[in-house]
Amino acid sequence: MNKFWKYVQYGYVVVAVVLLIDAILNWNTNRGQSYFSIGFAIFMLLVFLFKRNFRRKLEQRNKQR
Template sequence: MIKVLKYTEYLYLVVAIISLYKIATLWGIAPQETYIFIFFAAVSLGMFFFRRNYRKKFEQRKNDNQKE
């Protein structure tokens, strides 16, 4: 279960990197299209840190329950 959570958190990071690349390539050509990629990058980065924090709390809770 924890491995799946780790992979999904890095999937969000990949989406953010792809969005940042698209922002860089479309900035001068089509500025209206970059706004959606800015949104995707921001949400993906937020979800990456949220999922990472959630996974670490989940691991800590699991370790605490095993000690008892």
């Protein structure tokens, strides 16, 4: 199950990239939606970093046992 979560975390990066592309495409037509997409993309990147860091800590703790 741990290997599954190792690859699922990269889904957050994919979603962030899609949101950034959406923000770029909608920049001239709907700037409010673009700001929302950029903010949510930043949030998704932060979630990715948090989950990656947390997973690595758990792996290190499990190796010590």
